Amino acid sequence: MKNHKLLLYAVHFFVLSLACYLLQLAGLVFLLYGARIHFWLPALNLANIFFITALLLAALDLSAGVFFPGRKKSLRFAPVSNPGISIGMTAYNDELSIGAAAKDFMSQENVTSVVVADNNSADGTTREGLAAGAKVVAETVQGYGACCVRALREAMKYGEVICLVEGDCTFSGSDLKKLMAYLENADMVLGTRTTKELNTPDSQLNTSILWGNVLMAKLLQLRFSTVRLTDLGCTFRVIRKSALEKIIDQLEVKGNHFSCEMILTALKNNLMVIEIPVTLKKRVGESKGVGGNFFKAAVTAINMWRLIMFK
Ligand SMILES: Nc1nc2c(ncn2[C@@H]2O[C@H](COP(=O)(O)OP(=O)(O)OP(=O)(O)O)[C@@H](O)[C@H]2O)c(=O)[nH]1
Ligand SMILES: [Mg+2]
Known part of the structure; x- marks a missing residue:
């Protein structure tokens, strides 16, 4: 690209x-x-x-x-031959939500397993995850990015399609089939939370997070010109295992701007990336991310900008 x-x-x-x-x-x-x-x-x-x-x-x-005209991408129809979906779920002190989130995704068609990456939780996250029937692994390097990469690595062991999602009940298992439908034409399908009609009124996506995300996404879109992007902070995504294998060792960000790095890395590696709307609900339990915290959101936006400009 x-x-x-x-x-x-x-x-x-x-x-x-x-x-x-x-x-x-x-x-x-x-x-x-x-x-x-x-x-x-x-x-x-x-x-x-x-x-x-x-x-x-x-x-x-x-x-x-x-x-030096670049090689144009041709339209691809490549049904996923083995549609077994392995879910990698992030968790950090999420005992109130992890059971329901794991069960929700486990009950979806073609899901082979749910792996929870527990990021040094001090509460009963591991207990609740196991009780819901998920596999649970401990990720000791603290940070959203570190947790996502561990969830991806573990999920890669159990399916040809890997879904990354948060264990805070903001995302819905029923959206998985929508992401999967587009994987036929792509290597990775991202969710975007920016369709207001699909958000509950109390979701984390307030006006500043919404437009901050759109602005950063448009900068990344400009850099790679052909991809339409509106949200760099949405964890919910599906990716083919073969595509993930190409990029996973290049992912270095441990903090909150990880999602942006994963998209950027996929585009730099010529993967076909598509973004589609997903639903967004209020998280269950206490927020540890950027939701409702303007300072954290601003730091994350600056880190995303640095990645887009210089990585
Ligand atoms: N922020 C943060 N999240 C982590 C960490 N380790 C794991 N996570 C998980 O990664 C996800 C972070 O998502 P965010 O949406 O940024 O944060 P959040 O805590 O869900 O709060 P909201 O912004 O209100 O959704 C959640 O599932 C967390 O439980 C960490 O060190 N920091
Ligand atoms: Mg969240």
Whole structure:
């Protein structure tokens, strides 16, 4: 897949130039009202430099596309030959939800097993997971990313399709068939939580998390140009085992921006990625992630931005 990093940089320089043009306007207004502050000229010079840089970068990127056109992806119809789905479920002090979440996914068609990755829980998460009939493994490296990778690695042992999902009852097992339907045409199918009609009114997706996610997703979309993305923070996804084998050793992020890294890595490895709407409910039990915590959400967004720009 073509990598439009220069175009991504161009957009950033363009935004910077717009900010400087606005600053220059503010400088002129100050002068008009008699203030002796002369920052309008440096602001205008900077704006021009940023604007020209943006144009050059965009032109370079687009001309590279003309002279070195990437290989176009052909439409694929590849039914999953053995549709056994193995669920990898994340959990961290989720004793209130893990049993119900495990049972919900276990009862879905073609699900072969549910593996819960228990991330140093101090409560009865392991007990409740086992009682629900799930396999439970202990992941000692703390962090959402570390927990996801462990869940994926364990789930890979039990099926040709791996589903990653949270054990907090925000996602619904009945959505699995929707993700599976599109796997026929893709290597990985991601859920997006941004379809408001599919969210309960009390779900974690408030306005700032929604639009922050959309913004980051659009930056990643710009970098790889052909994929339509709206949500980089949705854990719920299915991936073919053969595709996961290609990328799993490249996944390094231990923290909350892991989902973004997995999508980016899949795209860099030329995997076919599709995103479809899924339902979202209020989590059961206490939130440990970004839901309702603006500071954590902002740090996660900055970490995602760094990945998209520089990884
Ligand atoms: N935040 C966090 N989540 C972890 C960790 N280890 C495992 N998890 C699990 O990974 C998932 C994190 O999902 P998030 O949606 O970011 O956080 P959350 O705790 O579910 O809270 P909400 O944001 O309200 O959904 C949950 O299933 C957690 O139980 C960890 O160290 N930190
Ligand atoms: Mg959650």
